[in-house]
Amino acid sequence: MALPREPRQKMINIMYLVLTAILALNVSAEVIEAFKTVDKSLQGSNANLTTANAVLYKSLDDKMKDDQYKAQAAIWQPKAVLSKQHSDEVIKYIEDLKLQLMQAAGLKEDGSFKEDNLDASTRLFETGGKGDELKAKLEDYKKKMLAIDSSFPARFSTNFPVNTDPVPSKEGGTKNFTTGYFHMTPTVAALTMLSKFQNNVKNAENTISSYIHSKIGAVEFVYDQFAAVVGQSSNYVMPGEKVTITAGVGAYSTAAQPQITIGGAPVPVNADGVAIKEFNADGGGERSIPVNVTYTKPDGTKETKTFPIKYTVGTPGGAAVMLDKMNVFYIGVDNPITIGSPTGWDKTTVSITGGTISGTGSKRVVKVSAIGAASITVTADGKPSKFDFRIKRIPDPIIKVGPSSGGRMQAVVFRSQQFVRADLENFDFEAKFSVTGGTVYFMNPGDRNVKQISLTSGSLAGAAEYMRTLAPGSTVIFDNIRVVGPDGQPRTIQNPPGFSLF
16 A cells, blocks of 8 residues: 655554554563463472482482392483483573573663563574574483483383474464574563473473383382471451461371470361361450470481461551540650551551651551651551651659758768769659769858869769768758760759758
8 A cells, every 4th residue: 555645644654553563562561470470380390390300319329229229220320310411401501591581681680681572582592593502402302311221212202291393373384493482582481481491301301210210119208308387377367356377297297296286285186287276366466376396207306396476466447545645755765656557567558757667567666856746657558547746855864862862861871972863763764864064062061161073974983072071961062963865965954952961
């Protein structure tokens, strides 16, 4: 179809073609996530096959030391070693291809890359020739594996897990290996294909090794790793809802003889080796129940594992009580708070203005630094609730010498004192003050001269000369006493004490 001559219509048609091309190249997030899920599953399968193969190889090594089997094992065990060597070489080669592919897709230091890139796989496998190279490697691997023993071709050639057959095309017919798997394929899809080939190799290795082992004897599986397993039905409940705790031993065997206690009470195990305890949640806030699992290991020794099962009992929403006159945060100390949320903490966020907040769950700590106001916002399941607080300084401490804060004191008791201190009394927080300076006046009966001493700390050592002269009838006055509290701010105490000695 000829392009229209009108410039405006030409531009519209060109923009339509460009948009169509962009839409054709766009790879949806759902498709990307689907490939990532498949790739994760393949890698999990590869890990399981690796473990299964390791059991086979260990059993073969053990049979080499067993007089009953070592003659046969001497023939077949080296064949299994050769199978592992061939497989490891191909697995590593494919792993290197994965790295090259991610680098071609813009691999960054944090491990991220362009997962939906459609060009990287084409450049690496088609233009760069890695597709034909991979195909040749897989075909050579199949040839080497079948050549390990003369009986293998007849047994495995028709159902060998690794093949490089042409790929069926949706238009009908087939595509060659490289085009079918890697032409204009998103990077994450190409990585999934490479994991598939690794899985094929692992399956082939397992198939060959299992057959080799069967020529000597069956695998003797021995549970040499035990793990206590504990689970719970929920970590967030409302009052009256049931909590179910399940405890047992992984790789369970009746010989393990598990003994389980939940919350200090023994719970019998069922036919599956699992202990189940149900109870109703009560109260509110965070809870913890100890679960002890004792079992017998294969060597006959006992082992005990302890698990603290933690859960949170929610507070029904719809009602709250606030003490307006007592909603105060104090400067310089940790202000502990308890936060209730009508939903689980995975659906709750907590923020603060006018200070900082730390901790997790319902138990938090607030710190503030300046007189004024602060507010905490609790957003539960998308619904915010704001709570306002005042910020105040810690009250002034009381200046004391010995047991007294002023007034009458025996002269003999006062003379024995070595310090003047600042005590914070009747305050809910543990806060300490230090005396940093002040003035002390000494007046003795019959002596019209008033003695004066300046303090640079709470020590009275500098006044020892005058302290010794004190007698009944003497007067001691403290003035301009300066202290520093947890907030680090100096303050001068009003109306410091005076003492009349008798």
